[in-house]
Amino acid sequence: MDYLDSINRALNAVTYPSEPQGLYEPIAYALSMGGKRLRPTLVLLACAIYRNDPEVAMPAALAIETYHNHTLLHDDLMDHADMRRGKPTVHVKWNENTAVLSGDTMLIAAFRHLIDTNCPNKERMLSLFARTATEICEGQQHDVNFENRIDVTEEEYIEMIRLKTSVLLGCAAKLGALAGNAPDEDADTLYRFAEKIGLAFQLQDDYLDVYGDPAVFGKQIGGDILCGKKTFLLIHALQKADAETRKKLLAILEDKTMEPTLKIRTVTEIYNQLGIPALTLAAIERFYEDARRELDSISVGKEKTAPIWDYACSLLKRQV
Amino acid sequence: MDYLDSINRALNAVTYPSEPQGLYEPIAYALSMGGKRLRPTLVLLACAIYRNDPEVAMPAALAIETYHNHTLLHDDLMDHADMRRGKPTVHVKWNENTAVLSGDTMLIAAFRHLIDTNCPNKERMLSLFARTATEICEGQQHDVNFENRIDVTEEEYIEMIRLKTSVLLGCAAKLGALAGNAPDEDADTLYRFAEKIGLAFQLQDDYLDVYGDPAVFGKQIGGDILCGKKTFLLIHALQKADAETRKKLLAILEDKTMEPTLKIRTVTEIYNQLGIPALTLAAIERFYEDARRELDSISVGKEKTAPIWDYACSLLKRQV
Numbered sequence: 121m122d123y124l125d126s127i128n129r130a131l132n133a134v135t136y137p138s139e140p141q142g143l144y145e146p147i148a149y150a151l152s153m154g155g156k157r158l159r160p161t162l163v164l165l166a167c168a169i170y171r172n173d174p175e176v177a178m179p180a181a182l183a184i185e186t187y188h189n190h191t192l193l194h195d196d197l198m199d200h201a202d203m204r205r206g207k208p209t210v211h212v213k214w215n216e217n218t219a220v221l222s223g224d225t226m227l228i229a230a231f232r233h234l235i236d237t238n239c240p241n242k243e244r245m246l247s248l249f250a251r252t253a254t255e256i257c258e259g260q261q262h263d264v265n266f267e268n269r270i271d272v273t274e275e276e277y278i279e280m281i282r283l284k285t286s287v288l289l290g291c292a293a294k295l296g297a298l299a300g301n302a303p304d305e306d307a308d309t310l311y312r313f314a315e316k317i318g319l320a321f322q323l324q325d326d327y328l329d330v331y332g333d334p335a336v337f338g339k340q341i342g343g344d345i346l347c348g349k350k351t352f353l354l355i356h357a358l359q360k361a362d363a364e365t366r367k368k369l370l371a372i373l374e375d376k377t378m379e380p381t382l383k384i385r386t387v388t389e390i391y392n393q394l395g396i397p398a399l400t401l402a403a404i405e406r407f408y409e410d411a412r413r414e415l416d417s418i419s420v421g422k423e424k425t426a427p428i429w430d431y432a433c434s435l436l437k438r439q440v
Numbered sequence: 441m442d443y444l445d446s447i448n449r450a451l452n453a454v455t456y457p458s459e460p461q462g463l464y465e466p467i468a469y470a471l472s473m474g475g476k477r478l479r480p481t482l483v484l485l486a487c488a489i490y491r492n493d494p495e496v497a498m499p500a501a502l503a504i505e506t507y508h509n510h511t512l513l514h515d516d517l518m519d520h521a522d523m524r525r526g527k528p529t530v531h532v533k534w535n536e537n538t539a540v541l542s543g544d545t546m547l548i549a550a551f552r553h554l555i556d557t558n559c560p561n562k563e564r565m566l567s568l569f570a571r572t573a574t575e576i577c578e579g580q581q582h583d584v585n586f587e588n589r590i591d592v593t594e595e596e597y598i599e600m601i602r603l604k605t606s607v608l609l610g611c612a613a614k615l616g617a618l619a620g621n622a623p624d625e626d627a628d629t630l631y632r633f634a635e636k637i638g639l640a641f642q643l644q645d646d647y648l649d650v651y652g653d654p655a656v657f658g659k660q661i662g663g664d665i666l667c668g669k670k671t672f673l674l675i676h677a678l679q680k681a682d683a684e685t686r687k688k689l690l691a692i693l694e695d696k697t698m699e700p701t702l703k704i705r706t707v708t709e710i711y712n713q714l715g716i717p718a719l720t721l722a723a724i725e726r727f728y729e730d731a732r733r734e735l736d737s738i739s740v741g742k743e744k745t746a747p748i749w750d751y752a753c754s755l756l757k758r759q760v
Contacts, residue, residue, distance in 0.1 A: 137578070139578075140578055140581040140582055140585060142581050142585060143577060143578060143581040194540055194541070194544060197540060198536075198537040198540055198541065216518075217518040217584065220514055220517060220518055220540060221514070221518065221577055221580055221581060222577075224514060224543075224544070224547060224577055225574060225577040227544060227547055227548070228547070228570055228573045228574050228577070229574070231551055231566075231570050232570045232571075232574070235563070235566045235567050236567070242563075243555070243562075246551075246555045246566070247555050247556070250548055250551050250552045250555055251552075253548045254545060254548050254549070257463060257541055257542075257545040257548070258459075258460055258463060260541055261460040261462050261463040262460055264462065264537065264541075265460060265462060
């Protein structure tokens with residue numbers, strides 16, 4: 121079942137005050153930019169495992185989506201990113217102070233969606249949401265710290281992406297389960313399921329940045345290489361390379377004058393020589409299988425979990 | 441009774457994770473800058489009207505103080521203010537991105553203090569707190585909008601300072617009352633009491649900026665005049681002045697080359713000619729009396745409300 125329409129309808133139905141315009145217009149703008157609405161969809165899909173009226177989880181879905189767009193707004197400000205989904209970002213269209221203040225207001229609005237919900241599990245939902253939001257700030261800070269390091273380990277990298285992106289998927293699924301009065305154990309299992317899907321998804325993003333089909337991937341191939349991002353691929357390449365190759369790889373990444381296409385091709389060749397693509401695909405496969413195992417262990421029939429599984433597979437562009 | 445020590449002890453006892461340091465060190469720094477701890481003190485004083493153990497309201501007090509310091513951190517960033525209480529601000533000591541991210545984490549931490557409390561009124565406290573935080577963002581935006589206007593009315597100004605500063609005092613008092621299981625009506629009355637004290641306090645700040653004793657005020661006299669801030673005094677002066685004086689006043693305020701002492705003296709003379717000091721003192725007096733009336737109307741004996749009244753008077757530097 122496709123929840124995209126009902127999520128967008130619910131987002132549009134949220135009425136923010138008309139004044140002060142300079143505060144609320146950027147919020148409406150940021151929330152109207154669209155996207156897959158992946159996280160609120162996970163909320164509703166998890167709730168639908170336990171209830172026929174998953175829309176009871178809509179306040180939690182709105183909280184998650186509003187929160188997610190708050191992080192995008194502040195991240196774009198911190199990254200000086202001028203565009204998102206083909207449109208100017210808030211600090212460009214308005215200014216930096218607007219991005220700070222409207223972003224803060226969105227974070228508060230996310231809490232308000234949850235505070236205003238009537239779920240019997242509200243307290244636990246609030247507690248989970250607030251812990252998750254803190255973890256995401258930690259993940260963002262780790263990501264910043266990694267920029268100036270060349271010795272990031274796989275373990276540290278996985279923990280960073282877990283905090284920065286996967287815990288929000290876990291939180292989304294668990295909020296949906298809690299809104300649906302799922303057994304405690306199921307709610308925790310669904311958290312782990314979505315967290316693993318998030319890890320697989322992030323590693324796949326790292327992989328497709330280098331090996332994706334440009335027509336399908338939607339982003340420019342090699343973007344991570346050009347900005348020297350510490351991806352799963354680069355971290356493993358730096359670990360596996362001999363001293364000479366490692367030196368060469370670092371020199372290429374730091375070379376600001378190298379022609380981009382050549383830079384991407386040369387780094388890709390090093391990745392290929394070191395067996396990085398197979399190693400990355402194997403790691404994705406492990407997280408994917410972990411997620412499948414988690415989902416299989418919950419207390420309901422497979423026909424109930426099929427929609428959330430199919431959705432996860434569609435995200436990972438896999439045949440079910 | 442002085443709650444400053446117990447508030448500072450409780451703030452110091454909050455354990456933030458040690459990692460990532462770049463996220464949590466600035467938070468500890470911002471919260472250790474000290475100050476009067478006015479807002480958490482109001483929480484405890486309001487609770488103490490109804491309970492002998494007002495420390496049950498400490499989580500709410502910590503929420504309010506953490507939230508307040510989040511707003512200072514983000515406001516200093518937006519205002520490009522380099523110093524606070526004699527120390528470099530977070531975006532100066534670290535950088536702007538740290539101010540954004542650690543500031544966000546403090547806002548979430550404020551919610552977590554309230555979420556983790558055990559008060560039976562927790563839901564209402566969360567709801568009040570979230571609404572108040574939204575109002576403060578609105579007040580901040582109004583303040584920004586006023587910078588480019590010369591036709592701000594008294595009514596608009598009072599509403600701006602109410603949102604930007606007074607609702608947090610109202611919220612503090614009401615949170616304390618709710619933590620103390622005060623009757624609903626008392627909780628609302630204490631909100632209005634503290635809100636009026638906040639308005640009196642803010643107008644007094646405007647007044648003392650021009651007419652204060654530099655040795656007592658603690659800030660440089662005339663700072664608002666030099667930066668052309670739309671204070672209660674300036675708004676009234678612009679309204680009461682004849683066309684010629686108004687033109688002169690605006691020209692002086694916009695004159696970037698005028699010697700500061702001369703600028704302050706000339707504007708002060710215009711204020712004096714227009715009777716602005718008496719008018720401002722009368723407005724302060726009205727809010728002070730409104731606050732007194734609110735406090736007198738609550739259901740408990742005067743000996744119970746004496747401490748919170750004495751504290752409000754000490755803030756306003758008045759004889760009780």
